[in-house]
């Protein structure tokens with residue numbers, strides 16, 4: 001029996017997202033209907049069915065991060081990137097999301113940059129991250 | 136720390152010598168209960184699965200800790216993965232499972248390769264027939280719920296389903312399945328091996344308005360003030376939240392036992408404490424936590440899906456200064472109904488924070504009314 005989630009994750013990693021075409025190909029290989037693959041792909045926040053920016057930033061909005069000044073960073077990110085959460089910058093360099101707790105509450109505020117946790121965030125730190133993402 | 140003691144495969148050896156039945160009675164005698172929140176006796180769970188006559192059985196290690204404010208399973212996987220793997224092997228061999236999975240939350244992907252290396256190493260040394268595979272989640276709080284994990288591994292949307300049948304009878308692919316979290320399986324190895332194993336020691340995650348956030352191993356029943364001395368609050372403490380789901384209580388120097396915490400209408404669950412100091416409004420916390428639940432509701436059942444959004448809208452209205460006393464009553468009523476009518480633990484507890492903050496901090500809400 002094929003494990004669907006790991007296959008979806010692998011293809012997601014390869015292509016950056018799961019398009020209809022990609023899902024159809026997976027369906028052919030695994031004999032799992034596209035409808036179900038789509039249902040699974042749209043269930044998890046880390047899987048996307050639309051093309052994403054080169055970098056994905058997900059900032060944690062859960063209580064421990066909130067209590068450590070996350071809200072300021074939210075506003076800062078939106079202003080700096082000139083987009084809202086859930087959107088991608090025009091130059092397709094950065095997609096911006098909010099996430100639930102990522103288990104770094106002892107080093108709050110925290111975010112995931114392309115799946116990797118970055119902790120003890122400050123505006124300065126975020127600025128450097130954005131600079132790297134844009135280059 | 137007791138949880139970081141290395142068992143060096145001696146616990147597995149002891150369990151093999153004892154055999155399944157005696158291993159289980161030893162666990163029962165030692166009083167190990169689930170550390171994920173439900174506190175179900177671990178030995179009992181294993182016993183149910185052992186009794187099932189099935190060639191195929193599974194063990195799932197729940198490494199999907201997602202409760203905001205909780206990071207102790209990550210701590211264990213980083214500092215003592217060998218003993219965790221040994222615990223998984225003990226569970227598998229005891230119930231007769233040849234396949235085990237670690238369902239690792241997607242946010243912890245960076246732990247995967249080291250864990251895999253540890254698995255290979257331990258399995259080789261242990262000379263076992265059990266295979267352990269890591270499955271990465273992909274971001275869904277509800278997948279900490281055991282039936283949701285099953286659905287997720289089976290390749291469906293990770294949505295909970297109604298129990299019974301309980302997983303030890305009919306779980307993954309319809310086969311008997313034991314699901315325990317990281318801390319429980321690690322503690323199982325300790326409970327079996329160590330004569331002086333202390334069942335009261337728990338891992339507390341303390342974060343929020345404190346200068347020394349972190350994982351602390353403390354005996355259940357410790358005074359809240361003692362725990363605070365360690366975590367060093369920045370200002371006088373106003374309230375402690377037991378994660379997002381456990382509700383909040385006003386600062387009181389109680390002994391942190393299950394019953395005492397219940398007495399404050401809270402649920403201690405996984406020993407998570409988010410400290411909130413007296414510079415905060417509880418309404419703001421209610422907003423943050425309501426956003427969390429509206430976002431994480433899996434959408435399967437109506438009270439939780441629709442109710443979590445209604446709650447969020449009401450809190451928004453309060454924060455905008457447009458709400459009336461009637462809205463507070465509605466909030467209370469919604470909170471009670473959603474809790475009573477939702478399918479899984481997420482929906483059942485998603486309004487604990489509303490009900491407890493209305494009870495203890497109603498003034499904070501009333502201040503913002505129209």
Ligand code: SF4
Nearest residue numbers: 433435436439479482
């Ligand atoms: S209570 Fe909420 S999370 Fe649980 S099954 Fe219902 S909608 Fe999903």
Ligand code: FES
Nearest residue numbers: 060065101104105
């Ligand atoms: S609350 Fe942000 S990482 Fe846990």
